[in-house]
Amino acid sequence: MALFTFKLPDIGEGIAEAEIVGWHVKVGDRVEEDQPIADMMTDKATVEMESPVAGIVARLAGEPGAMIAIGAMLVEIEVERESEVAAPSEEESIEEAEKTSVPAKAGTQGSDVGPGHPGPLLSQGHKLTEQHVLASPAVRARAKELGIDLAQVKAAGDHIRHADLDAFLLYGQGQGYRPAARAAARPDETVRVIGLRRRIAENMAASKRHIPHFSYVEEIDVTALEAMRAQLNDHRGDRPKLTMLPLLIVALCKALPDFPMLNARYDDEAGVVTRFGAVHLGIATQTEAGLMVPVIRDAQDRNVWQLAGEIRRLADAARSGKAKSEELSGSTLTLTSLGALGGIATTPVINRPEVAIIGPNRIVERPVFRGKEVVPAKLMNLSISCDHRVVDGWDAASFVHAVRTLLETPVLLFES
Incomplete structure (x- = not known):
């Protein structure tokens, strides 16, 4: 018998270390070539590592939650033939490991999948x-x-x-x-607190520690918008069913050119604000592992049906653990919604280094005055949190008022 050392390969550009999220094996288990052995997390992407050889597990690098440096020992395996232990070059090791690593399956975190299962x-x-x-x-x-x-x-x-x-x-x-x-x-x-939950904790703490937040909430009458949405769904054919979100995204994209300070990122170390021409919209998505933010690229170029389809695709990818790393980064503005649980108002935390985050709240039906008459209306509060170092209160309020105008007169959403 000889000892084979499987070192953690470079599984992401610029990544120096990865976190052990969970083991699929334990010391003493026999593993076959290409058998999953561990789930490793870098940033918000989880990668399933597979054994390059067959043999008996002799040693594991650490417990779930431990950080392992790229190139450090991940697992040692006893193999039958001495030739299997011949150490490849670093480049060959990385190349082979990348071939044998696949995205981790949804549900491995916090489930019973593991040693002996x-x-x-x-x-x-x-x-x-x-x-x-x-x-x-x-x-x-x-x-x-x-x-x-x-x-x-x-x-x-x-x-x-x-x-x-x-x-x-x-x-x-x-x-x-x-x-x-x-x-x-x-x-x-x-x-x-490990894996994605630890990443969320670290990011939220950094956001609140570094960014002076302020929030603004405005009430919007979405009676006409909801009526139009129902009509569009009645004639959607084989297109995806519209929720409020695609319509809201169109309104945001139409209003943002007049408020470029909101579609921006702030590098506080360099003292530079980058205002983006395109809207790469992050969609906060709840998964079993925690909150993830897949990104709709060039949201300003998509119609409501395309947005509805992309929201569904990205949400499914995030919840199944199949979202690619490029689909989870690069957002310039984030939209967060709790759907029917949206509450009266929210004060969402900014997705650093962005400078604003927008949160629609629950739609409720209440009586309102129309002239001298009292009529039922569907009302929704729209919340926005901003980085006060970059965005003034007047700008945030003016932006939300511009969005309100578009949503309360929904025909404007379809004007070129």
Whole structure:
């Protein structure tokens, strides 16, 4: 037997180190060539590393959350033939590792996929047992407290989530559920802040530490806009269904040329503000791993249908873990929306080094005066947070008023 050292290859331009998000193997496991061994994160991209040789795992570089330098030992593997240990050149090692690394599959963070796990798939016709079901430790703990057999729970996706347990409780499928007489206390839980969650924590802390935020909120009457959106959806054919977001993006892009200070980035170390001509719009997207911001390139050149399709494509890519690194960087302005959970008003945190972030809130129907009459209207608050070093309050308020004019007179959105 001989020892093969697999060093962490260069998995991103300009990256000096990567974080161990999770192991697929443990010491003593036998691995085959091209078998996944670890998930590594650089910036916001997760990469699945695969073993270049077959053998027995002898040593791992560290626990999840540890940072590993490029070129440092990731895993040592005992191999049968001495020839397999012959060390390639650094360039060959990097090239081979890049060939054998693929984007990590969605759900590896925080799931049961890991050392000794039976795997995510069973052939059709086999009966699932509770051990074979994919679910996070938190979901399993909750199911155990409620007396639910996870094998009886139907998953909406590739593994069981809390929402699937909620549906099971609501509709009472299966015979394994015994409702508790009272709500049981949940055990305390200690969760390490690693992977994407750590990146989010670091970025948000840096943004609030370096940027003097101010927020402005304006109420917008979207009654006519909502009526037009319904008409467009009634005649959309095979095009994607329109939400409020594509219409709002068109309004933002039409208003921004008069407010270039908002579509900008501020390099505070160099003391330089770059105002962008094109709108590369970040769309804050909630995923199981945490918040990600895929980017719509040249949003100003797309119509509402193209925007709707791109929003869906990027959101699916982010949630499935298939978003490319270039799709997660380079935004010049960010839009964040909680949809139906949008609340009355928000004060979103700026996506540094950008200088502004915009957040539409929930649409509500309330009575309003139209002349001397009281009529129902659909109203939505629009929030904006800005970097006060670059953007004045007057500019932010004027920009939002310009957007409001476009949204309250929606025919203006389609004028060239």
